Amino acid sequence: MVVVMGPGADEAQIEEVASRLRLMGLSVHRSDGKERIILGAVGDLGALDVEDIRHLPGVQDVVRISVPYKLVSRAFQPESTIVTVGGATIGGKQVAIMAGPCAVESEEQVEAVAVAVARSGAFILRGGAYKPRTSPYTFQGLGEEGLRILRRVADRHGLAVISEVLDTQHIPILEKWVDVLQVGARNMQNFALLRELGRIRKPVLLKRGFSATIEEWLMSAEYILAGGNRQVMLCERGIRTFETMLRNTLDLSCVPVIQQLSHLPVVVDPSHAVGVRDKVPPMACAAVAAGADGLLIEVHPHPETALSDGAQSLYVPQYEELVVRLRGVAKAVDRTL
Amino acid sequence: MVVVMGPGADEAQIEEVASRLRLMGLSVHRSDGKERIILGAVGDLGALDVEDIRHLPGVQDVVRISVPYKLVSRAFQPESTIVTVGGATIGGKQVAIMAGPCAVESEEQVEAVAVAVARSGAFILRGGAYKPRTSPYTFQGLGEEGLRILRRVADRHGLAVISEVLDTQHIPILEKWVDVLQVGARNMQNFALLRELGRIRKPVLLKRGFSATIEEWLMSAEYILAGGNRQVMLCERGIRTFETMLRNTLDLSCVPVIQQLSHLPVVVDPSHAVGVRDKVPPMACAAVAAGADGLLIEVHPHPETALSDGAQSLYVPQYEELVVRLRGVAKAVDRTL
């Protein structure tokens, strides 16, 4: 860390900053420039909040040289993490597809999608049983009954299951029925939940909060790894910007950024980002071209009667056509699908 | 709700939309214009997701005429809600101040602040015992021990206590020790938590998520009221924008907007919004001038050694000076303090 003292800083202020840094176990090096004095601090910055230093009297600027996360960083683990779920691996050469309805509504509905998912070569079935809804008055999901349906249908087709967890109290139920626990965007900084997910031994897919920076997102993943669970996938699902034509703005450039900073796989969810069916295929293709390790796609046998997010769900034939196209794109960027 | 059919919509599409609306219990009125056909739907839209209609085939646009919230709206309850906490009322003519340290560190620390808070005429002592921290490696709060300290000190000075709740499992502990439960910005859409807070009988202060729209914020408050708890205060604490000079951008215009849309009191937290001590007093004055019903302010006896957010905490004498100035501003806009 480099602390830049302001032009008017006096010796007392400089000494206060230096002693504060030493108190934190850091060794401090002072460098007197013509215009300014700079303090370099070396050591374990893990417990340090840079802001606490930045605003000490006399301090002009503070530069954190090391990043605040550790276990998720590629510096800590150079080789990419490969998460294995059922017959799929995420994070290697293969691009994994997780497809299914937004919410589980009935066994018939899930079955119709699962047939297509299995036939398309995908290995993971998605479906929500606990739904985070903005309004207390809309459909909140089937709960455990939805998970039972997902499991039964998935088993019939040799698929793995991913579903969302909303609260610490539901973790044991999810653990019982699903293969991957998904943390939704609104819970990305629900630290109590993240902490508990660090204690389980199933893969977690951590969606990016719709206003979370990449660094905050990695810090949330760090909570899970710090608890002992290393099977974490990150999932970009669109960020909130001033543009309102679509639901959110899909930030595809986060894919190569994360692959540089972290060893964790990056999945992209184009369905929630764009919110409207006909924009899903081009953005799914773009995600694979940008290097995504997986896709999370909503498919529904009858989107027009879906209980939630029907507008963004692909029809089954659309999905099948998309998979063919994705295969071509994957090949063009040296991946398989 | 008004559904505008696109220029190319055919009869089958129009009928599909109309029958879907009728299925939801709405009565539908059709109006054939020269260029377009419009469907008006009247009835209870509470359970309707506008997006599900917007993307039906042939639909060009959908306009929700009624708002998605009900219990929190001023249309539902024209008179302002006044929340009573200890000796203070929030939502009436008086502007309430809630002051104290970011995190409870020790009884000595809280005592030093409480003396000033009580002397300044404020009635509510703030202090965090469970802290939501971005990093798993930084100070996470004293937990229940912190709440005990807060309670003891507050009781000595005749103050009420407000503190943050992070998870559904902590609610009973908070209920035991504090007078107001605070929901932090990162949990504004933790729907499991909101639902549980609807069942308790203590006031809740709901902070705005740093990227939440005013409508989403009101919907989150609706969760609590829908559960039966009407003692809700809203608290603006800065939103995330492209400007990074300060921590967040304090959105003071939300104050008059909410006072028009809702009967709930609006509190402003300038300390977290600006993140740096010397910008707190002008923004606190601005908040009162904009019509805020209360302020949440961080004060610390020794900010430079605070375990969290020291940079934004006022020194005790600064706080006392600010209160004098706030009194003048309140008077200028026909409020008391």
Add this chain to the structure above:
Amino acid sequence: MVVVMGPGADEAQIEEVASRLRLMGLSVHRSDGKERIILGAVGDLGALDVEDIRHLPGVQDVVRISVPYKLVSRAFQPESTIVTVGGATIGGKQVAIMAGPCAVESEEQVEAVAVAVARSGAFILRGGAYKPRTSPYTFQGLGEEGLRILRRVADRHGLAVISEVLDTQHIPILEKWVDVLQVGARNMQNFALLRELGRIRKPVLLKRGFSATIEEWLMSAEYILAGGNRQVMLCERGIRTFETMLRNTLDLSCVPVIQQLSHLPVVVDPSHAVGVRDKVPPMACAAVAAGADGLLIEVHPHPETALSDGAQSLYVPQYEELVVRLRGVAKAVDRTL
């Protein structure tokens, strides 16, 4: 346009709104619902500012059913506009590449890039002669001398030339030397400039303002078309969001959105969006996969000594390798390159 009167609107207010709409030449249809009264207005809304109606007494909401632009819309012209520049067409099946240095520095520099551009099969050479710089103290471009260099080099290699125009006074100079005039992001709403560009007869590439909505962007293009110049290309170059890891957030979903709303071609500039070399190739591939009609890419023979934006310029061999990869992606989505 639909005007929704509030629940408490009285007859005088309704009549005032209606007569105001009639004054604007619109015909007004009134519909009395159980809860609310709605006015439908039909006619030419081109000169109407919706906001002026929204805030009349008694009005609750106003919904513009038709869009504010006309000439740029696909409703007005269903077939895609194809812009022809030298040997390239932009807007058809072929994906066009425009490549070159950020700023023209010398004939040697431009020559080195032009060789590669021509060899790679691209037809258009880019290079800035008038540079919009945030600081008055940094390199501002070679001016007309730069344009002369560009022209000479391009002619030697059979390439067309694109360069930026900063002010109405420079238009005649640009017209003399270049084939496509580029409007930079900071000038997207320089209406005096747009108006003048409507009078020329050379293609214009209009970059999206870094905080412009898609609708504002289309309205700026409308200025040019309204002046009589139909050869307009739109160019996405990243938008400003809260994420600061890269320079801007490339909004690739605008590509399919614009292709639905407008007949104008959409070009993507990944270099300015990401601002750092190694993220350019994945985002260029993603742009083509998303359906972009063209790419604007910075290439420099010696990026490390470039006078501006060297960090985002590809080395010549990197550029050549990228073109090969882009060809595969284009093929996978039924385009050529």
Add this chain to the structure above:
Amino acid sequence: MVVVMGPGADEAQIEEVASRLRLMGLSVHRSDGKERIILGAVGDLGALDVEDIRHLPGVQDVVRISVPYKLVSRAFQPESTIVTVGGATIGGKQVAIMAGPCAVESEEQVEAVAVAVARSGAFILRGGAYKPRTSPYTFQGLGEEGLRILRRVADRHGLAVISEVLDTQHIPILEKWVDVLQVGARNMQNFALLRELGRIRKPVLLKRGFSATIEEWLMSAEYILAGGNRQVMLCERGIRTFETMLRNTLDLSCVPVIQQLSHLPVVVDPSHAVGVRDKVPPMACAAVAAGADGLLIEVHPHPETALSDGAQSLYVPQYEELVVRLRGVAKAVDRTL
């Protein structure tokens, strides 16, 4: 400037960075830490683009210690700039009010407002003659005829005049008729315009671009001062965020931030920020409480028939009532009005 080399940087890379910095006339100091090597560069950084260094091979991070602006900074000129316009001073103890209609429509209209403005104790009359409109089809202003009206009316009432300049070609006309030239938000980075305004000898009011950072805004002011014109006022008018309830988000915390960084006066325009009449008074009060040096307020004798922005214009009696209230707020924060 501090350049932090990455852990894997080799000697050749370090030397390349160092020699590049020396080429720019900087003196370079090297400091070898246990984990990393840091280069400190001292000298005139005015012409340096930090990004060009950040992406050299081996570089991990670059920290600019000095700010990129000079003439506008308080470090350069500690005492506040006071701009004198007619009978008003802006930047001293007095808070200046500039009021008038959005657009000049007729002499009667301007007269009606001017009477109230003069009576309220304000000294500056605002009114647009050249209007920047998003649509080419809406009212674009009366041009020079509008300026003549403004001048005549203002002279009758002893008021000064402020009006907007849209293009370099209009500067001489504006110079002839008005006392203050206003640069609109959309032109904040029209560098050709800023450069020309540096050559005139009348005060300039520079509005913040609705997505401009404070630093970019100060850099634009630097263009004007660098040209020799020191009479510059900054004007906050709302920034673009995700919140769409009002037109923009008024960023009042920029007021104390700028007063710390720069000696230039800061004016606030609540009318354009909120876009709706009844939110203007609370935000005007908040602006003064936050420390603003002036206000720009829209007033219209008949807002409901205004040709532009009627919804945000105060009625004359509302304006007069607001001025009384503002006086109280000003007094509470030790200012006069």
